[in-house]
């Protein structure tokens with residue numbers, strides 16, 4: 001095979017053969033196909049698309065580039081345990097994994113949640129959990145299997161051995177403006193989830209200003225392709241299409257999102273976070289043949305018990321005081337009326353600017369940086385009332401964050417009533 005031939009096929013709107021795909025992914029992973037050649041191919045795919053067969057083969061080739069975990073051997077109390085996982089395409093204030101993993105585990109379904117870090121305006125689950133003193137994101141594969149058998153839930157960093165072709169390609173797409181191609185996003189996400197070895201999967205595909213996919217048609221298309229890829233690979237996969245025009249919950253950041261997740265586990269917390277946690281738990285449990293109302297284990301403390309053990313299993317102290325910010329700044333309502341809009345993207349970028357996110361992969365994040373919201377769309381506010389509290393350890397960051405937040409909300413005007421859960425895709 002020749003990389004130039006493969007690029008030309010896709011440039012001229014042809015279909016790549018299975019053999020071409022297997023070769024180009026393997027050769028790129030080994031460094032035989034150069035970055036500039038893969039960049040050209042990614043752009044050709046971005047512009048000309050791929051047929052379902054090509055996407056499936058591309059995904060399989062990326063899985064084959066690395067190790068494949070196997071959770072068939074997980075046994076608890078002498079029985080084989082079903083596994084289920086969730087993937088969110090990324091949002092603002094999306095701390096759902098934190099209460100969800102222990103909630104599902106409370107019903108006897110094990111959750112191997114291999115997570116990532118935030119980049120840009122969306123937060124990362126591992127960054128949030130690292131605000132808990134002592135908690136470690138890195139675990140060996142053997143330890144993951146052990147905790148899944150005992151506690152039932154693990155949230156940890158995906159190892160370097162999982163789909164290395166995707167790691168290399170994703171970094172390349174990031175700098176060649178080819179991230180937003182549906183075939184590339186679908187195969188990237190699903191290659192990691194299938195290599196991880198979960199028995200079933202629920203996808204939370206976000207739509208709106210704070211999401212990758214800004215419009216519903218694209219999000220729906222992405223969800224359908226991912227559900228089909230999962231099914232074709234033998235992993236029972238469903239998807240919820242959910243709104244990301246407004247941040248989830250009342251906190252955006254790291255430690256503050258952990259605090260909110262703990263409120264949900266204690267039976268309280270904001271209603272949108274509870275609604276989505278319970279809906280996703282229901283999907284994961286149904287896929288594993290467990291037909292229950294998952295809200296129960298939030299009320300009776302069983303999910304909290306799993307959370308505490310899960311945090312302690314990874315060296316964290318579930319009772320520790322979380323890091324507190326050095327500086328705070330309050331943004332007040334400039335007029336009275338109904339808050340009709342709170343833009344997720346702008347809130348996400350502001351939180352990032354306050355230090356909750358990173359500009360480059362190797363940057364550290366501030367545990368205590370973020371935004372606490374005191375009102376959500378639909379609430380009536382009075383002039384001078386606090387709308388949000390900004391927190392950071394580096395107060396020189398306030399100015400740019402506040403500037404952006406002043407444009408993030410609308411008081412008065414037309415109230416949009418977006419449902420949180422837009423559709424279920426099977």
Ligand code: URA
Nearest residue numbers: 170184185186188189
């Ligand atoms: N998340 C991924 O893992 N891959 C993509 O391509 C986009 C989002």
